[in-house]
Every structure is written in C-alpha cells, then in structure tokens.
Amino acid sequence: MMDLTWYLLGVLTGISALMLRYLAARMQLTLVTWGGLLAGIGALLFCIAWAVGAYLEGVPRAAAMGLLMFVLGGIVILTVTARLIAKQNRDQQGGAS
Amino acid sequence: MAEEKKNSVEVSEDEVMAPASEPGGVDEGRRNLLKLGIAGAGVAAATAGGVVIAKKLEGIPHDETYIPIREDYKPFDGRSLMQAFASSKQLIAKYPERVKAWEREVRKRDSKWDVVGGNAEFRKGKMSDVPGFTQLDYALSHGAWHTQSKFHGPAYGTNVGLFSWAQSDVAKNKWKFKSRLEASDTIKSAAKLYHAARCGIAPHDPRWDYHPLYDPVTEKEYSWEKDFPFKPKSVIVLLSEMDYVAMAAAPTVLADATSGQGYTDMANQAGSMAKFLRGLGYQAVAAGNDLGISTAYAVAAGLGELARAGWVIAPELGPRIRISKVYTDFDFVEYDNPREYGVTSFCENCKRCAVACPAKAITLDDKRTFEPVYEGAEDPDYTWNNNIGVFQWHSDSKKCWQYWCESGSSCAACIAACPYNKPDFWHHRFIDAQNVIAPGWVHSAMREFDILFGYGDINNPQKIKDFYKSGRKL
Ligand code: SF4
Ligand code: SF4
Numbered sequence: 383m384m385d386l387t388w389y390l391l392g393v394l395t396g397i398s399a400l401m402l403r404y405l406a407a408r409m410q411l412t413l414v415t416w417g418g419l420l421a422g423i424g425a426l427l428f429c430i431a432w433a434v435g436a437y438l439e440g441v442p443r444a445a446a447m448g449l450l451m452f453v454l455g456g457i458v459i460l461t462v463t464a465r466l467i468a469k470q471n472r473d474q475q476g477g478a479s
Numbered sequence: 480m481a482e483e484k485k486n487s488v489e490v491s492e493d494e495v496m497a498p499a500s501e502p503g504g505v506d507e508g509r510r511n512l513l514k515l516g517i518a519g520a521g522v523a524a525a526t527a528g529g530v531v532i533a534k535k536l537e538g539i540p541h542d543e544t545y546i547p548i549r550e551d552y553k554p555f556d557g558r559s560l561m562q563a564f565a566s567s568k569q570l571i572a573k574y575p576e577r578v579k580a581w582e583r584e585v586r587k588r589d590s591k592w593d594v595v596g597g598n599a600e601f602r603k604g605k606m607s608d609v610p611g612f613t614q615l616d617y618a619l620s621h622g623a624w625h626t627q628s629k630f631h632g633p634a635y636g637t638n639v640g641l642f643s644w645a646q647s648d649v650a651k652n653k654w655k656f657k658s659r660l661e662a663s664d665t666i667k668s669a670a671k672l673y674h675a676a677r678c679g680i681a682p683h684d685p686r687w688d689y690h691p692l693y694d695p696v697t698e699k700e701y702s703w704e705k706d707f708p709f710k711p712k713s714v715i716v717l718l719s720e721m722d723y724v725a726m727a728a729a730p731t732v733l734a735d736a737t738s739g740q741g742y743t744d745m746a747n748q749a750g751s752m753a754k755f756l757r758g759l760g761y762q763a764v765a766a767g768n769d770l771g772i773s774t775a776y777a778v779a780a781g782l783g784e785l786a787r788a789g790w791v792i793a794p795e796l797g798p799r800i801r802i803s804k805v806y807t808d809f810d811f812v813e814y815d816n817p818r819e820y821g822v823t824s825f826c827e828n829c830k831r832c833a834v835a836c837p838a839k840a841i842t843l844d845d846k847r848t849f850e851p852v853y854e855g856a857e858d859p860d861y862t863w864n865n866n867i868g869v870f871q872w873h874s875d876s877k878k879c880w881q882y883w884c885e886s887g888s889s890c891a892a893c894i895a896a897c898p899y900n901k902p903d904f905w906h907h908r909f910i911d912a913q914n915v916i917a918p919g920w921v922h923s924a925m926r927e928f929d930i931l932f933g934y935g936d937i938n939n940p941q942k943i944k945d946f947y948k949s950g951r952k953l
Binding site for chain 2: 384
C-alpha cells in the first residue's frame with residue numbers, strides 16, 4: 383500500500399511540475415511566489431504520504447492530525463501565494479498599459 | 480545616404496536588444512541569473528543540511544570516555560543487582576540494613592508491600608478477569624518465557640543453561656580471518672542469521688563488569704580471576720527487538736509477554752553466537768543480564784545511547800530492545816565506537832517516561848548526575864542498587880520492582896510511552912531526522928505533538944484487542 387502511495391506521489395509530483403511550468407510560462411513569478419508554490423504543493427504531497435503512513439501503522443488519529451495540520455498549512459500557503467501572483471501580474475499589466 | 484548606410488550596422492529584428500527594463504532585457508537576464516544563483520544556493524544548502532543530518536543519524540563517534548565516570552567509580556557489585564538481591568534469600572539475610580531502608584521508603588508511601596516476599600509475589604502473578612491480566616494473557620506470556628526458562632533459568636542467572644561458562648567444545652583449530660574487517664563482518668552476518676536486530680563489538684572493559692559476579696539461584700559468588708574460564712578481550716553485543724503492538728498494551732501482561740520473548744531471543748542469539756565463536760576455536764561465553772552492565776556495553780558498541788529511564792535507546796528501534804552479550808578472547812576485529820545520536824539532549828526536554836511511570840521510579844531532573852537524587856537517596860543503605868559515579872539519570876528501580884510485584888506484570892509503560900518507540904514507518908524516520916538537528920524547545924514541542932497525534936498512550940484496553948488481531952495476515 384505504501385509502495386503504491388509512493389508511486390502515486392511520484393505521478394502527482396510530475397503533474398505538479400508540469401503545472402508549475404505552465405504557470406511560469408504565463409505569469410510573472412518572483413522568488414517569493416516560487417517559494418510559496420513549492421512549499422504549498424510540498425505540504426499537500428507530504429500530507430498524503432503522512433496520512434497513508436499513519437493509517438497503515440494503525441494510528442488513525444495521527445493520520446487525521448496530519449491531514450489537519452499539513453493540508454491546512456498547504457492551502458493557506460497556496461492561497462496567499464495565488465493572491466500574490468494575481469496582484470503582481472495585475473500591477474504589471476497596469477504599469478504596462 | 481550611401482555613406483550613412485555603410486556606417487550603420489545591419490541588425491535583424493530578432494537581434495534587436497529589448498530595453499533594459501523590459502522582460503528579456505539586460506536586467507531581466509541578470510534577474511534570472513540571480514534567481515538561478517539563489518536556487519542553486521538553496522539546493523547546495525539543502526544538500527549540506529542533508530549531509531549533516533545523515534552524519535548525525537549515523538551517530539557522532541566518540542571514544543571510550545563517552546559515558547563520563549567519577550574518579551572514585553568502582554565497578555558494580557553483582558550482589559547489588561536489584562532483582563538478584565530481591566530473589567536471593569542469602570543476600571536479604573546478609574544485608575538487613577538494605578531491607579530496612581527499603582521498607583522505610585515503602586511505608587512512607589503508605590504501602591504495606593512486603594520487600595522480602597516480593598519475589599514470590601511477582602512469580603505468582605495476578606490472574607483475573609481484567610483485560611490484559613486474564614488466563615489468555617498469562618498463557619501467552621508463559622509461552623514467550625518458556626524457552627528462556629527451560630534452557631537458561633531466571634533472567635539474572637549466571638553460568639547456567641545457554642549462558643554456561645563451559646568451554647569443552649572450543650575447536651582445536653583457530654580459524655584465521657584475512658582482516659579485522661572481514662572478522663567483524665562475519666560476526667555481524669552471523670548475528671543477522673541468528674535474528675539479532677543489531678550487533679556491535681566493543682573491547683572488553685572491566686569498568687562495566689560486575690565485581691564480584693553473583694548467581695542468586697545457586698547463591699554462588701564468582702571472581703573474574705579465579706572462576707571465569709578465560710580473560711575476555713572483546714564483548715559482542717546483540718540487540719533483539721520486542722513486538723511493537725504487544726508493547727503498546729503496557730502496562731499489562733502483554734508487555735511482559737514481549738519482554739519474555741525478548742529474553743528467549745537473547746538466550747538463543749547470544750547462545751548461538753558463543754557457540755559459533757567456540758566452533759572457530761576461540762573461547763566465548765554468552766550472557767544476558769549477567770556478567771556486566773548490558774546498557775554500558777551496548778553504548779560502548781555504538782548501538783545506542785543511555786536514556787533517562789535507564790535503558791538504551793537504539794536508532795530506529797528506540798527502547799523496545801533487549802540486550803545480550805558474548806564475552807570472548809577473540810580480538811582480531813574492528814571495534815565499534817560509542818556514538819551520539821542526540822538521545823541525551825532529547826531526554827533532557829522530554830520526560831514522558833517519568834510522567835508515564837506508575838511507580839514514579841524515573842527521575843524528572845533535567846540534567847544527569849553522578850549520584851541518585853530521588854527521595855531517600857541521602858541514605859547509602861537505600862541507594863545500593865544504583866551505579867554511583869556514572870553520569871546518568873539514576874532511577875529508583877526498587878519502586879519499579881514494587882509496582883511489578885503489586886500489579887503482576889513487568890509493566891514497561893516507560894518503553895511504550897517513549898517517543899522513540901515507533902514502528903518502522905517513513906514518517907517516524909523523517910521525525911528522527913529533524914530531531915537530530917532541532918534545538919531543545921523543538922524537542923519539548925515534539926513530545927507534545929507525539930501526545931496530540933495519539934502516540935504512546937498507555938492503559939488503553941483497545942491496544943490489547945489490537946494485539947490479538949495483529950497476526951491476522953501472518
Ligand atoms: S517498568 Fe513501569 S514501573 Fe518500572 S520504570 Fe518503567 S514505567 Fe516505571
Ligand atoms: S520518554 Fe523521553 S525522556 Fe524518557 S527515555 Fe524516552 S525520550 Fe528520553
């Protein structure tokens with residue numbers, strides 16, 4: 383089961399990398415937003431691995447706590463980063479026109 | 480016009496440089512270079528951090544002074560081993576002042592527990608309808624102890640069964656190894672074959688031997704010089720792992736069952752290793768809790784670090800281990816070094832074992848000391864069982880023994896509660912990796928998270944049910 387999880391996480395990491403490339407080609411990304419995107423996606427992937435591991439070892443509470451902490455953390459980071467990217471691109475467009 | 484054309488440089492549209500401030504301009508190029516530089520620096524820092532963590536997880540090597548001892552330190556007297564003393568009629572009769580001091584402290588706790596009758600009480604057990612103490616649980620435990628009891632005798636016995644000192648089967652031809660590394664590799668590979676979880680080799684160190692040796696079963700005293708069959712040069716230390724799910728049911732008889740299986744494994748593994756060395760033409764004696772301090776030898780062999788509760792914490796296995804030893808005159812080996820794994824600094828901030836201990840036998844002091852500091856420790860007749868002069872956390876194992884006798888199990892709540900007691904899953908190894916570089920306040924936080932995430936809770940009847948289902952897929 384854990385082996386399958388690692389495989390799926392590999393696939394998800396690949397998809398995330400493609401999405402980041404797509405985003406980088408269309409939006410202006412700064413170091414901070416790059417950091418935010420990587421940290422946010424990392425937290426979500428980490429959370430999946432943590433939850434499955436904890437569930438498999440028979441400690442569902444650890445799985446639930448992991449989901450709560452890392453998913454929330456990941457979502458907060460990604461939301462803030464998304465707003466930052468949107469703002470920076472808006473400003474740039476405003477400056478250019 | 481022609482002149483003008485001549486002097487001008489023809490530049491294609493593609494080659495036109497963008498203004499410096501526009502994307503793709505000179506500044507942008509520099510910015511991209513800077514980004515790459517920062518990303519490169521990040522990768523380099525992460526790699527360096529990874530190397531530091533890997534080194535720390537491997538353990539920082541030390542020399543034989545790693546366990547600090549005071550100048551007046553004397554090797555531990557085998558007659559002062561708590562369980563050996565408690566089970567020996569002769570020692571109890573010989574040292575009435577110890578019994579008196581012990582009883583005084585017991586009465587202070589408003590207990591009527593009988594120090595002298597304690598051993599018999601423990602042997603009887605406390606079978607009842609309480610989950611974890613039923614006929615089923617005791618039968619399981621007796622099964623686990625069976626091989627050990629049948630082929631060795633009590634856990635603290637000396638020169639008996641598989642731990643016998645007989646050397647009649649030493650082969651005449653001495654097997655020669657090409658190198659020290661080959662010899663160590665061979666010994667450790669044999670340990671793996673005998674199902675040891677870890678193996679380390681330390682030089683023999685008389686500081687960690689019992690002087691004199693004492694067998695409470697036969698009530699015999701032995702001397703290293705006169706009675707032991709040879710002069711030991713090396714001590715091979717073996718760790719056997721106890722069952723995580725059974726241990727999680729502490730402090731019930733299920734934890735005693737996995738301890739019993741640990742003792743059976745100790746006798747099997749050390750007995751086999753000693754027999755192997757004798758077959759190679761070298762003298763060897765297997766030992767469990769006898770001959771010398773197992774924890775000190777395990778540290779000397781680099782297998783783990785001494786923890787607050789008095790036992791050794793081994794990387795990845797935590798405290799859920801039993802230690803056996805093989806004393807031998809074979810010394811053409813590569814010795815292991817004591818190693819620092821960050822356990823001591825974690826223990827300074829954790830104290831979870833001390834809080835979990837139903838007998839309050841484990842000290843809550845932040846720092847280690849050379850002498851015990853628990854209640855009653857000012858009386859030397861009460862601290863006879865402590866290894867005074869060694870810098871460590873000194874527990875009051877007499878309180879622990881009282882709890883064992885009164886509860887009818889060998890407890891192990893401290894092991895079950897310890898944050899290092901985890902099964903082999905990636906996320907625990909991840910936490911281990913961050914623990915070795917984290918400062919003290921993070922260790923305190925990790926203990927709290929451990930509790931919050933549901934690890935190490937004791938007295939949980941669900942854990943008993945979980946154990947009896949844990950073999951379903953076997
Ligand atoms: S075995 Fe139980 S009583 Fe003994 S020190 Fe550990 S927690 Fe305390
Ligand atoms: S419970 Fe905490 S203090 Fe006790 S031995 Fe384990 S890590 Fe150390």
